[in-house]
Amino acid sequence: MNKVNRQLFRLLTELSSHKWLSERIGSFTRSKASRRLIRRFAKTYGIRVEEAERPLDAYESLNDFFIRRLKAGLRPVDPDAASLVSPVDGTVTGIGSMNDKLRFIVKGQEYGLDELLHDLTTKDRYRSGYFIVLYLSPADYHRVHSPVAGEVTATRRIPGSVYPVHERSLRHMPKVLSRNERLITCIRHRFGMTTVVKVGAMNVSSIRYTEPLRVRLDRGEELAFFEFGSTVVLLIEKEAFAFRDGLDVGSKVRVGEALGYWEAEGH
Incomplete structure (x- = not known):
């Protein structure tokens, strides 16, 4: 272009x-x-x-x-208790490590956690940690599930714009992920903390929690849903975690599929 x-x-x-x-x-x-x-x-x-x-x-x-649900049993959850599982059906549009200044790059644009999370105090936990960005196309199932089993410690809704979040927009529009509406869920689990950032998109841009929002979540349990267009950003602490082999930009993933593993179980 x-x-x-x-x-x-x-x-x-x-x-x-x-x-x-x-x-x-x-x-x-x-x-x-x-x-x-x-x-x-x-x-x-x-x-x-x-x-x-x-x-x-x-x-x-x-x-x-x-916002349809799927038939029971179509998205089995990875059985390894040390796995981080995909919260959505989607495509990886960004994956990698954050630097010690809490910044990471998606499609050539640098984002900071201060922009993405605003004043959430949990952001410091992700220094030199990991991120993965998952884009949901109109064809995808649009409900969001918990990537870990743990306790919801904080939630935050950040108002914003309604820019599209497809690859062209991520590449050519300035900092879409930190300008759009976001619904943030922080989850404490046995390996640390994981934050799920649900980013709204063009058209409806409505992100809603599945009610009632439970304090304790199982891996793969329904958490929220999007109404037309969306992206999810997962933030993972550095400690003893690695993405699974072969996972890269362009990879297709499904709810419950392992994205990576914590080393505590011998990985």
Whole structure:
């Protein structure tokens, strides 16, 4: 993408990412009038409708279908208790280590945890730790599950914009992950602390906890869901952790699949 095209892309994205437009789109997708779009939406994005908990005709709106649950047993959780499991179905768009200044790079842009988490005191725990960014396309299942078994110690909602979070936007729009709306969950577990940052995106940009939000979570337990477009950033402490072999930018992952392991169990 040349300089002129980048500038045009940024301008069009800025113009289309206002909250009022997102709210109008959201109102329509939650209306019964949007129900007629479900089959077309599923076909356009190649959604595996046979995985949905209910038949298509049972969903009352496009949003109702978008936040669908899956049939029981389709996303088994990795049996190793020392594994960090994927909280979502998605694609890895960033993975690696943070430096000792709590900064990391995604698609050529540097982010700081002070930007991403604001004043959450837990951010210092991730000095020289790890991060992984998981993008959910419109075709993906959009519920978020806990990557660890542990106790929720803090939650925070940070208001923000509604920019798209696909690869082009991450590369060409300035610092999308720290400008969009975010819902943050800090979880203490037997190996330390993991923070789940749920980043809203263009159009509806609504992130909701599954109610009631439990204080104690099992690995793979449902935690939250997105309404249209999203990314999840996982932050992991440095101590005795390593991502599994072969996991890289572009890798496809599913809920419950092992992303990495703590060494306590002999890995």
